[in-house]
Amino acid sequence: QSVLTQPPSVSGAPGQRVTISCTGSSSNIGAGYDVQWYQQLPGTAPKLLIYGNINRPSGVPDRFSGSKSGTSASLAITGLQAEDEADYYCQSYDISLTVFYVFGTGTKVTVL
Amino acid sequence: QVQLQESGPGLVKPSETLSLTCSVSGASISGHYWSWIRQPPGKGLEWIGYVYYTGGTDYNPSLKSRVSISVGTSKIQYSLRLSSVTAADTAVYYCARVDRSGWVHDYWGQGILVTVSS
Numbered sequence: 001q002s003v004l005t006q007p008p009s010v011s012g013a014p015g016q017r018v019t020i021s022c023t024g025s026s027s028n029i030g031a032g033y034d035v036q037w038y039q040q041l042p043g044t045a046p047k048l049l050i051y052g053n054i055n056r057p058s059g060v061p062d063r064f065s066g067s068k069s070g071t072s073a074s075l076a077i078t079g080l081q082a083e084d085e086a087d088y089y090c091q092s093y094d095i096s097l098t099v100f101y102v103f104g105t106g107t108k109v110t111v112l
Numbered sequence: 113q114v115q116l117q118e119s120g121p122g123l124v125k126p127s128e129t130l131s132l133t134c135s136v137s138g139a140s141i142s143g144h145y146w147s148w149i150r151q152p153p154g155k156g157l158e159w160i161g162y163v164y165y166t167g168g169t170d171y172n173p174s175l176k177s178r179v180s181i182s183v184g185t186s187k188i189q190y191s192l193r194l195s196s197v198t199a200a201d202t203a204v205y206y207c208a209r210v211d212r213s214g215w216v217h218d219y220w221g222q223g224i225l226v227t228v229s230s
Contacts, residue, residue, distance in 0.1 A: 002156060036216055038157075045206055045220040046157065057218070089157055093215070099172055101147070101159040101217070 003028055003094050004104035011110040012080045020107045022073040022090030028102060030071035033093040037066055037075045040087040049088070050075060077109070085111045114139040116207050116221035124201075124228050130194040133184070134207030134221060141165045141187050145210035147217060148181060148192045150203040158203075162210060163190055197228045 005023045012018040022035060029035060037050035048057050050066035053073065063084075065076045073092075077084055090104035120132035134146070148160040161171035163181040171179045180193040194201060204225050208217040 034215055038217075045223050046217075047220070048216060048218050051211075051216045051218075052213075091157075091217075097173065099159060100162070100170060101149075103157040103159070106156045 002105045003097065003102055004090055004092060006088075006090060006104040006107045008105070009108045009110065011112055012077075013112045014080055014082065016080050017076060017078045018080055018109060019077075020075045020088055020090075020109070022075070022092075022104050024071050024073075024092060024094075026071060027096040028071075028092045028094040029068065029073055031095055033095075035066065035068055035073040036091040037064075037073075038089045038091065040089065042086065046089065080109075080111055082111050085109055114209060114219040116209065116219060118205060118207050118221045118224040120224060120226070122225060122227060124197055124226060125230050126198055126228055127196055130192070130197050130201065130226055130228075132192045132205055132207075132224065132226070133189050134191070135189050136209075137188070139209075139219075141183065141190070143212065145214065146181075146183075146190050147208045147210055149206045149208055149217070149220075150201075151206070151223075152200075152203045160192065160194075160205075199228050202226065202228045 038046040039049045040046045053068040094102045115137045117135045124130045142165045145162045147162040178195045183190045204223040206223045207221045209219040211218040
């Protein structure tokens with residue numbers, strides 16, 4: 001049972017904008033800990049997509065953007081493309097669990 | 113380019129010890145933490161623990177009594193040992209590097225499926 005909750009699935013047509021929420025609490029995101037986002041394409045390892053709430057590693061398209069407010073964070077994908085169909089996970093730290101890295105429940109993005 | 117590669121048995125019997133190795137190339141193991149993360153089939157990601165290049169470790173409290181992570185003497189590998197395994201430990205196991213901020217897993221191995229079954 002993860003302490004970071006994400007919607008199981010979101011979908012959108014090509015070109016549309018979709019957002020994925022990551023809801024935490026005062027012991028993780030709300031305590032000021034940064035949020036990372038990872039993209040997992042089918043059958044592959046997770047790949048870092050967003051770090052430090054809003055930053056994109058080199059090579060990640062600017063269609064992907066992150067934000068954080070209060071006890072939640074969000075990942076937005078604008079101009080949705082077929083290649084964006086994947087599972088997405090948020091990740092932070094939880095002081096109450098003393099687990100350095102807690103992952104969200106994961107969200108499957110489907111491109112219609 | 114940093115590359116990580118997991119290796120080890122794909123099948124382990126219940127109650128035995130799971131042992132995996134992660135080989136690191138393209139970068140020095142120095143100055144970083146190195147994690148193990150697992151993903152049961154069809155489920156989400158779980159951090160198992162990490163080792164610092166000097167040998168210091170920290171583990172997920174839920175697995176701490178059964179886990180040991182260590183750096184190889186060659187300093188280009190690190191290993192995972194998980195004892196007393198059950199079917200619940202069946203998962204894809206990933207090794208991953210933690211960047212210098214300490215918060216971000218920036219490079220991942222391709223993963224290795226380990227099945228616990230008699």
